Amino acid sequence: GTDGKQARRTRSSSALGELFDHGCDSWVCLFLAGSMFSLLGNIYTMVALVFLLAYWRSPTIFMKPLLFGWSSAAIFKFTLFSSLYFVHIPITLWNIIRTCPNKQPWHRGLGLWGVVRPLIPAGLLIFSSYIWAYYSPSNLLEKNTRTFLFCCGTIASNVTVSIIVFCRLIVAQLCHVPAPLHNKEVYLFSIITVVICFILPINKDTSIECIVLHLITSFVTLDHLYYAYQVVSTFYFHT
Template sequence: MGQLTHAQLRRLDEHKYSCTSSSLMDPMMQKWWCWLVDQCSRTLAPNLITITGLLINIVTSLLLVYYSPDAKQEVPRWACFLCALGLFTYQSLDAIDGKQARRTGTSSPLGELFDHGCDSLSTVFVSIGVCCSVRLGTHPYWMFFQCMMAVTLFYCAHWQTYVSGTLRFGFIDVTEAQFGVMAIHIISVIFGSSFWSLKGTSVLSPVVPLIFILAPAILIAWKSPDGLYLQNPTIYLLTFGCVSARITNRLVVAHMTKSEMAYSDASLLGPGSLFLNQYFNCPIPEQILLYIVCVYVIYDLIKYCREVCLEICNHLNIMLFTIVPKCPTGTKASVEKNGSSSKYMTRSKSKVKNN
């Protein structure tokens, strides 16, 4: 017995592709995609276009894996450039296969399945490739989270399609994410993959945590269907302000202790939860989640400041809010084990010598 039943194959004849998109970058890329498909021969099969793009993406991603199999070593800059170019090639070919099918009158359910099947495999290689580019293997649990999150989001997008019957692309979706990955590779080309180390002492390394704050703050406010920032400006600014204060305090500590600046921070979970809630069409009311996140980041900031202050007080043997009185240096007498002062003992010794 095959993978599909006769009933499934019969119902496949009734399937109609349905898709809606509010993507920010798709309209800007349409001119390039339309020009590119016009350069293709009408005898070129759409599925051949798809598989060609996937193979290029896989080869360029495996190139990074070759140089950094555990995602800990610094990869050559030219390899990062090829990986970015490979992803752009895959994105372009993946965008024109459907256009080629409609252009040649060869649209079929097989083409849709083949396209999404290749996308599911590409997601894995893109995730692994970007981990190698930023040396995320130095923090294996973050690497696991990033890869699993990528494949989970892809699955959930098609789960939503299964339920609603329509594949929906949001304002910030696949195209934008792919350009984001390309940008990461290009930054690795310019500055080297060590730039992305989760702990860095370079001049540019503190910029990365700032980006982790500003980018979600802008995107969440912009994309919010309920006008989250406009309806709650003070709570919104307080939330992201506390996250910024937490990161700034860590930067000050890194400066004063002459240590590395860590990029990861627990306070970033707050903005991350707001972003994911929007991605899944706000199953939790945005205003309620904003208040929860605000309480969390305030608590996290207070907890961090308290622990740092207490650790420094313990190390320096000082009090945080009180002053311990000190004896004046001129009147201090060193006391010996028998309770006599060194001054008294000196006088006693001089009397013995005179006698």
């Protein structure tokens, strides 16, 4: 972000600074999303208010209806999703293929499995978090929304940091070795999801699920900070 540009402008950038720059960026996404639903809420009141105001505006100022009776919000939503699937993703794939050096295969000789490997921990985390939110015995996502988001966001940041920011993926590609696959936080979260949702008989009125969520959130936060300490120590003793 801005701090990285400032460091490069003043020629004070370092490998450790770049790592922490990307590491903070991967964690700050959590707080950006949390601030949005903390401000607007996770109920449909705000959506309903915007919808009613949009249709109250039309007859009041004699505005003609938009295409096929759609509101401006519906057109904006359609444009946003269409650009994601038909513009951003194809252009990203095209840039990856086009920038391969010397017309080499885009997987750099690692094969399709070597490319998909880094996506497996993130995919497992997304799947597990969806299962826990959907099959939660005590409707955990509604009662502890911020804690649940903080837990999943911290694990996602750890997956990103341990695979990308610590240069393991980059080094693996340069050395033509497989990228790292395992992440203990993702495995722990997935196991707890299965146990809570499908094995333990938890009633809706009990607080056991909330206690488990707070415990795993505390663990992943401390583990994430300890990993950052390990990164600093490694660079300090090798530079």
